[in-house]
Amino acid sequence: MKTSTTHPFLLLKLTILLCLAPIHGSASTVVMLDDPAPAVVTKAQETAARVAMDKMQKRMDEAWTEYLAPLREAKTAEERDAIELDPEKDPGAMFLPELFKFSSDHPGTTACLEALSQLISMASRDEKNGWILEQVVDRILVDYIEHPDLKDLVRFGHYNPPSAQNLLLLRAVADRSPHRSVQGSAFYALGKLLGSSEETRAEGKQLLERVQKEFADVPFFRETTYGEKVAGDLFELDHLQVGQVAPEIIGASIDGNLMQLSAFRGKVVLIDFWGDW
């Protein structure tokens, strides 16, 4: 008997496949995020990566020295202000492809983490490099989420722009690092980033208050702890925002007289924290 209908068994199989497809799809996504497979690294690979990184770092340092030479050689502040460096020759942009390739060639090594750390700030400077930033963040979360050196990477995370990728990275590290000191650094950088724009200021403040409560003893940089650091940041959020009356300053002037900021009321005032170095 000839039949034109699909074989019932095949139909059943198709139905099952179709039903499973979306479930299977989302399941594999979850697996990728929650159960990453970090790169396994041998000692030889670690050494090779270190040697290559040191060589590249040396070339980068030399390029920076050369790039900034005109600024160093300027004799007066006027000369320095007049210098315009060519952004095309900026080592921060020039070395980006090479560093990115290095990070792909040496996954999981400590040297690669250093490269990824530099890539974050380089790729954050130009929106057209968003796709690089995305891959860099992915790689950090898969290969290095438990790495204690992640602290060096997130510690100054608030100096990068509050892009979706940077926020994602800091949130993930704050939630998932097993090291309290790394977590504290991530919470702090995240709080600073969110605190810097008006729409997210309230959340930023909450995070900084959490740092004050839970991570005050964690070292920030040199002698400073997060407890000391965050006190200033909370004061800034509460009293140094656009629209608030500037706090009073009373003290001695350079020429030895007592002066106070509020005596300048009635004029437009430019406050300039400066140093001639």
Added chain:
Amino acid sequence: MYPHERSLVKKHPADQFAIVGINSEDTIEAAREAVEKNKLTWKSFFDGGGTDGPIATRWNVSGWPTTYLLDEHGVIRYKDVRGETLDAALETLIDQWKAAREAEAKL
């Protein structure tokens, strides 16, 4: 920054605009030298020596220069604006200052 600041002080009359510096030089001697060398005509607080002085600490300053632009009521209106952005911001506040004086004159 200094040439730009000097030009602003030159451009805007002293009853409308002033620069108030907070200096973080290590010593008062170095601060005095810096004032002379850069021909600064405006006044600066001396923050006790170094970048962790009481004023910079309270104002949570971590980079130099850091600037705040205040209106005539002492309200912070702009933070860390430089170059042409600073010129435009200052122009806005000076216009408001002038408008306020005109409004007072009509009373």
